[in-house]
Amino acid sequence: PVGTFAERGxxxxxxxxFGWHSSAKGSxxxxxxxxxxxxxxxxxxxxxxxxxxxxxxxxxxxxxxDITQMGNALVVTCLQDHQLIVRTxxxxxxxxxxxxxxxxxxxxxxxxxxxxxxxxxxxxRNGQPVLDDVNTSMGVLKLPFPQxxxxxxxxxxxxxxVVCRMALFWCIVFYVNEVWSFFASRRGGRHDLLPLPAxxxxxxxxxxxxxxxxxxxxxxxxxxxxxxxxxxxILQQRxxxxxxxxxxxxxxxxxxxxKELLNCFRDFIGSRDAYYxxxxxxxxxxxxxxxxxxxxxGPRTLDYFVSH
Numbered sequence: 146p147v148g149t150f151a152e153r154g155x156x157x158x159x160x161x162x163f164g165w166h167s168s169a170k171g172s173x174x175x176x177x178x179x180x181x182x183x184x185x186x187x188x189x190x191x192x193x194x195x196x197x198x199x200x201x202x203x204x205x206x207x208x209x210x211d212i213t214q215m216g217n218a219l220v221v222t223c224l225q226d227h228q229l230i231v232r233t234x235x236x237x238x239x240x241x242x243x244x245x246x247x248x249x250x251x252x253x254x255x256x257x258x259x260x261x262x263x264x265x266x267x268x269x270r271n272g273q274p275v276l277d278d279v280n281t282s283m284g285v286l287k288l289p290f291p292q293x294x295x296x297x298x299x300x301x302x303x304x305x306x307v308v309c310r311m312a313l314f315w316c317i318v319f320y321v322n323e324v325w326s327f328f329a330s331r332r333g334g335r336h337d338l339l340p341l342p343a344x345x346x347x348x349x350x351x352x353x354x355x356x357x358x359x360x361x362x363x364x365x366x367x368x369x370x371x372x373x374x375x376x377x378x379i380l381q382q383r384x385x386x387x388x389x390x391x392x393x394x395x396x397x398x399x400x401x402x403x404k405e406l407l408n409c410f411r412d413f414i415g416s417r418d419a420y421y422x423x424x425x426x427x428x429x430x431x432x433x434x435x436x437x438x439x440x441x442x443g444p445r446t447l448d449y450f451v452s453h
Contacts, residue, residue: 188340189347195311196351201358202297209284210367212244212266219266219275221286224367226261229288230298236267237288237296244284245424248277256286280421282369282413369413373429376409380430384443387434397447398439406438 208224221241231237236255244250254275255267264286266275288296366374390396407414410426427438434441 185340185343188343189350191311192344192347193351193354196348197355197358198351199294200352200355202294204287204290204293205297205359206363207286207288208362208365208367209241209244209286210262210282212246212249212279212281212284214276214278214280217274217276219277219279220259221256221264221266223262223264223286224365225362227258227264227286228297228299229256229258229264230296231258236272237292238269239264239266240287240289241266242285242287244281245428246279246281246284248279249281249284253289280417282421282425283367369410369425370429372410372413373426376406377430377433379405380442384441387436387441387443389436389440390444394447394450395444396437396439397445398442399445402438402442 207227209221210224211222213220213222229237236257238253239256240251240253241249242251249266253269255269255272256264257267258264267273268275287293406426410422413425414422431438431441439445
């Protein structure tokens with residue numbers, strides 16, 4: 146039978162191994178089936194790519210680089226290309242978290258793209274500009290389902306392209322007689338279902354790759370978080386084992402430490418107030434130790450205290 150071979154001198158037939166075939170009766174060997182393996186690899190690769198894109202876009206996190214008030218507009222600058230597709234004059238809903246700012250954390254807004262990396266936040270109910278004075282340099286922006294799938298892409302929605310590509314691909318596999326008969330002719334027709342497990346393998350592989358990519362993106366820090374990590378190393382070298390001390394004159398901060406803090410983060414602080422400094426910088430420096438900045442930097446004892 147097709148898909149088997151019989152060695153010279155033997156009356157019984159043996160099935161060809163995977164990737165090898167015989168296409169004529171009376172075959173005495175199974176030649177390498179390059180075309181068959183090429184189609185299987187194409188199915189795996191196509192489903193891997195489409196499954197990867199779907200899983201990556203589903204509830205994806207967009208890392209925030211900065212949120213600041215520009216005139217009457219509250220503008221979010223993303224750490225990477227946000228890849229949001231929105232019609233001119235329209236918007237998408239976004240959820241914001243991990244900014245350490247009470248005005249935006251855990252809230253939903255309308256977002257209108259300004260360019261490939263910036264979004265303007267609008268009130269979720271009426272679409273009016275948000276006038277709260279918000280300043281932060283960290284956080285995560287996330288689209289609710291199904292807007293995450295519909296509005297993710299470059300110039301065309303990625304999910305539209307996924308559906309179109311997969312429909313075209315399977316039309317080729319199933320409905321072009323030459324291709325389908327190519328599968329059915331292998332191993333006496335037992336290869337005709339191989340496209341289905343191949344598609345499953347490709348989909349699982351795409352899912353795993355998407356999860357790895359999402360994990361790597363989740364570990365990316367904003368510029369201020371990178372600077373905080375560098376500054377923590379400096380303080381750790383100077384004070385390797387910070388310990389708690391009692392409140393009072395023995396828990397003071399040296400002027401030199403304050404100047405060093407300001408010089409290190411001057412480009413982030415700018416004209417922003419102490420609320421920004423506390424939530425984005427000093428808390429990030431001290432949170433792991435659960436101590437005050439003075440204790441982490443190295444406390445000093447003061448001689449005089451003047452209250453403002």
